[in-house]
Amino acid sequence: MASTDGARATAGRPRLSGSVGESPRLDVIREATALFVAKGYAETTMSEIARNAGLRQSSVYYWFARKEHILQALLEDNRGSLSVAKALHHARDAAAARLYAVLHADAVQLCASPLDFYEFERVARSQPQNFGAFFDDYSELHRLTASIIRQGTESGELRPVDPDVAATAALGLGEGLQRHFRQPLPGLRAYTADEVSSLSADTTLASLLADREALPAVRSQAAGLRAAESTPVENARAESAPAESASAES
Template identity: 30%
Template sequence: MGVAKPRETVAKGEPAGSGAKGGRREQLLEVAVELFATKGYAETTMRDIADATGILAGSIYHHFASKEAMLDEILRGFLIPLHERFAAVEREGGGPRETLSELIRISFSCIHDSPHAVAVYQNETDNLLRQEAFAYVGEHSARIEQIWLRVLRAGQESGAIRPDFDAKVAYLFIRDAIWSAVRWYRPGGQLRPETVADQYLDLLYGGLV
């Protein structure tokens, strides 16, 4: 029930000099994230992942300690870099509006680059927060929220953003509007991520009217 303690296999990087060996690991992770995103984590079986990879279910355990370890690796690989990119943008210290725009552009490029990981993050976070082993998900999410709130409030103070609404509500509004796009945005589809980002920015700044 609890999250299995990750063994070395979970965290270990590419063994140097092993050539194509690690390819199977990446392949499994790619297959897993797609299935987790598409069918849901609980609904995806190790057999599903193994079948799509062309090995047997039991063999996955040579690469990952557990199903949860796969989820863990997926979420860390998505959440930590995202947090770092957001923090970097904030550190650059541009104007609030430019910073806000950059946060939004990063979000869309993230949806573009890792739509499956984003979907998994969105769909599974609620359940995960109750599990100790996934506490870091909540922590990174909270720090990311703080970045958004600081930027929004700085914008309100500087006059770049209207001061007449609650920053928290605005944050939630923006966050949900952006991240939910993962449900319909298709990387290979008609809409380019920059286009969507620009339309969203336009809607967000200028409003419907």
């Protein structure tokens, strides 16, 4: 067993590098995050992570039995937009404004995440047993989005559409656009996270609103929701234990 988490262990063989980061596990996560942001997951090697964290390649495996487990540790607060959707799902405000707020928050989240959504999805798909929470979160976000859309169509704010399909299009747009923020294609202009988020929500709402003249009003109403909603969640999850007990299989 290892120290629960960052509990700077006083025991153990000293590092060859001499460095003594306050917590090996969190050090690895921090350095890995920086590298993932800079180069992407697949292009980052365990050797680089180890070097930046001040240990040897094989030592990283004491804290994370597999490379994907580092990613998993990063996942913890992914799709935080889910909490926004949950909070707004039953709110009394206009459905259109709530939808705008959810889509905007989702796109912001996708842009701010250390990892490209698609790269994440690829890894998750190859390790379903470890990333089940990811897919659960996604399908719940989709369900809640569809539900808000349904409320909108029923109240007449939104034009009649299949809520499920419309939710897929709305989320898919956000995912497609985050890429243009993250990796601007040569020859095309680059977008900021905020431009992308507004573009995503604007486009979807312009497509769904029964009365498109209402868009500016919806937009500012959503901004109000966002402000009210920003109760700092502060999800400082406690990580624990090294070498994830090997689970069952591969």
